[in-house]
Amino acid sequence: MARAWKYGDNVDTDVIIPARYLVTGDPQQLGPHCLEALDPAFPAGHRPGDFIVGGENFGCGSSREHAPLAIKGAGVPCVIAASFARIFFRNAINIGLPVYESPEAAAGVGMGDEIAVEARAGIIVNRTRGEHYAIRPLPPFMQELLDAGGLMARLRRELAQERAAEGGKP
Amino acid sequence: MGMMGMTLAEKLLAAKLGRPVEAGDLVEVPVDLVMGNDITAPVAIREFEAAGATHVFDPERVALVASHFVPARDASSANQTSVMRRFALAHHIRHYYPEGSGGIEHTLLPERGIVVSGDIVVGADSHTCTYGALGAFATGVGSTDLAYAMATGRTWFKVPETLSFVYHGQPQPWVTGKDFILHTIHLIGDAGARYRSMEFSGSAIGQLSMEDRLTMSNMAIEAGGKVGLVTPDAATEAYERGRALRPPRFLAPDPDARYLDSIDIDVSRLEPQVAFPWLPSKTRPLSEVGDVPLDQVFIGSCTNGRLTDLRIAARLLQGRRVAPNLRLVVIPATQDVYLKAVQEGLVEVFVQAGAMVSAATCGPCLGGHTGVLGAGERCLSTSNRNYVGRMGDPTAEVYLASPAVAAASAVAGRITHPAAILGEEVA
Numbered sequence: 001m002a003r004a005w006k007y008g009d010n011v012d013t014d015v016i017i018p019a020r021y022l023v024t025g026d027p028q029q030l031g032p033h034c035l036e037a038l039d040p041a042f043p044a045g046h047r048p049g050d051f052i053v054g055g056e057n058f059g060c061g062s063s064r065e066h067a068p069l070a071i072k073g074a075g076v077p078c079v080i081a082a083s084f085a086r087i088f089f090r091n092a093i094n095i096g097l098p099v100y101e102s103p104e105a106a107a108g109v110g111m112g113d114e115i116a117v118e119a120r121a122g123i124i125v126n127r128t129r130g131e132h133y134a135i136r137p138l139p140p141f142m143q144e145l146l147d148a149g150g151l152m153a154r155l156r157r158e159l160a161q162e163r164a165a166e167g168g169k170p
Numbered sequence: 171m172g173m174m175g176m177t178l179a180e181k182l183l184a185a186k187l188g189r190p191v192e193a194g195d196l197v198e199v200p201v202d203l204v205m206g207n208d209i210t211a212p213v214a215i216r217e218f219e220a221a222g223a224t225h226v227f228d229p230e231r232v233a234l235v236a237s238h239f240v241p242a243r244d245a246s247s248a249n250q251t252s253v254m255r256r257f258a259l260a261h262h263i264r265h266y267y268p269e270g271s272g273g274i275e276h277t278l279l280p281e282r283g284i285v286v287s288g289d290i291v292v293g294a295d296s297h298t299c300t301y302g303a304l305g306a307f308a309t310g311v312g313s314t315d316l317a318y319a320m321a322t323g324r325t326w327f328k329v330p331e332t333l334s335f336v337y338h339g340q341p342q343p344w345v346t347g348k349d350f351i352l353h354t355i356h357l358i359g360d361a362g363a364r365y366r367s368m369e370f371s372g373s374a375i376g377q378l379s380m381e382d383r384l385t386m387s388n389m390a391i392e393a394g395g396k397v398g399l400v401t402p403d404a405a406t407e408a409y410e411r412g413r414a415l416r417p418p419r420f421l422a423p424d425p426d427a428r429y430l431d432s433i434d435i436d437v438s439r440l441e442p443q444v445a446f447p448w449l450p451s452k453t454r455p456l457s458e459v460g461d462v463p464l465d466q467v468f469i470g471s472c473t474n475g476r477l478t479d480l481r482i483a484a485r486l487l488q489g490r491r492v493a494p495n496l497r498l499v500v501i502p503a504t505q506d507v508y509l510k511a512v513q514e515g516l517v518e519v520f521v522q523a524g525a526m527v528s529a530a531t532c533g534p535c536l537g538g539h540t541g542v543l544g545a546g547e548r549c550l551s552t553s554n555r556n557y558v559g560r561m562g563d564p565t566a567e568v569y570l571a572s573p574a575v576a577a578a579s580a581v582a583g584r585i586t587h588p589a590a591i592l593g594e595e596v597a
Contacts, residue, residue, distance in 0.1 A: 061296065085361070
């Protein structure tokens with residue numbers, strides 16, 4: 001059963017992954033340090049599949065893509081928050097880490113609650129408290145980007161089209 | 171079509187696209203410049219190569235700057251920097267600044283005229299918003315967005331809504347652009363401009379130096395802002411004359427532009443500001459700071475590591491000594507700033523005062539090296555962020571202020587008004 005690791009507002013990218021670890025882009029190396037500055041119990045005690053639930057402005061601060069990479073590397077399937085900082089949100093979608101905006105979940109979920117995300121139905125289920133929370137849908141453009149495999153998948157397609165067009169020239 | 175007036179953010183995107191835009195539109199725009207550094211570029215390069223991209227869209231319009239772990243802090247950071255070097259040389263990147271030739275990108279790019287008014291810029295560093303002070307639509311992105319923009323010369327944006335900040339009045343002595351922006355972040359909060367453009371205007375901005383405007387735009391991200399814009403004026407033109415590598419394009423918001431909100435700030439009532447741990451919004455006027463003894467003072471960073479900042483610090487440190495048991499770290503933001511600081515005798519003043527002066531790097535601002543904090547230590551810093559663990563140990567406390575307050579506090583050993591050090595009456 002997946003548990004929620006619940007934090008407050010303004011969880012910044014420096015506490016998600018401190019700069020001293022930014023000498024690699026490998027999620028497996030970054031993952032063990034995820035959130036260690038905010039909550040040493042997280043790297044020590046979380047299990048793969050557990051969720052991170054934050055308050056307002058989750059992921060504020062630096063543009064480091066290492067932050068969503070570290071979360072991914074820690075085996076966290078998605079992040080739920082009342083709201084996300086702009087660059088973090090964009091980075092997470094770009095690397096295929098689902099991020100769900102849900103002020104209701106941010107208000108209702110407590111540390112250690114057992115929760116499940118039903119993305120297609122657009123709800124988060126809190127089994128501990130017997131509650132459901134609505135997920136705000138992604139802007140259509142970002143949903144399409146995520147469904148298509150992220151920004152690099154789009155780049156690969158565009159480059160392939162470019163090469164095909166060039167190959168067609170006499 | 172019925173034309174609504176456009177904000178500066180809308181004008182900049184519209185000019186690039188050749189058609190009107192309005193807040194909320196999703197637009198794909200060509201970029202004038204893309205930028206990465208030694209932390210973010212290696213991740214982007216890996217993505218770029220994995221996607222099968224073989225060349226950058228334009229080697230003249232890519233900037234790669236070694237800034238964060240410079241000179242290399244350890245073997246791993248040296249390896250990261252060499253990934254960037256190999257790529258920069260292979261792709262003939264014109265604006266490649268390896269160790270020793272550049273400095274912190276956000277000071278370097280305006281200083282060398284690599285970014286100019288009217289530009290659309292994406293940089294894989296959150297403080298890319300600094301260039302908004304020139305009237306450029308410049309914003310931070312992650313490494314994947316950098317990889318896409320390097321390959322295609324394009325990016326996508328949601329056209330932001332705009333908050334207008336109008337500053338008027340004559341500031342008291344020792345009140346600077348840093349104090350304007352710290353106070354502004356305090357007013358609206360750390361997410362107060364999330365996803366939005368911040369437009370800075372008014373008579374007090376008109377009187378501000380370009381350096382102080384760059385400091386203000388630099389910290390737009392600290393309120394969650396997408397961009398922090400100043401409309402170019404005579405000061406902008408004078409700053410860019412002789413340095414702009416491409417012709418600048420000066421744009422202004424329409425008089426009937428639509429703002430989400432307009433906030434009036436009378437700077438004549440402002441004191442120097444100090445942000446308390448652990449958020450930039452936790453700002454207090456200096457008179458309400460109380461007794462805060464310090465272990466370290468850091469003067470530098472992309473926020474306040476320019477020559478004008480070092481001159482103010484040197485004026486206060488001239489003939490004085492750093493307080494016993496306090497460390498003062500001074501880091502010019504670029505090698506050009508460093509050289510001029512040597513030539514003007516500022517470095518001598520710093521060393522005589524007991525400061526440590528190092529080559530241009532982001533260094534301790536992000537807890538990288540050259541002045542990282544230990545458990546429970548207290549530092550006053552001229553940088554932009556004071557999050558938990560930002561400068562080292564998670565229990566260390568970081569306070570943010572202007573270079574003048576930093577230099578005065580280094581002498582006093584506690585957070586202190588510059589006027590007190592000079593024996594002036596505190597206004």
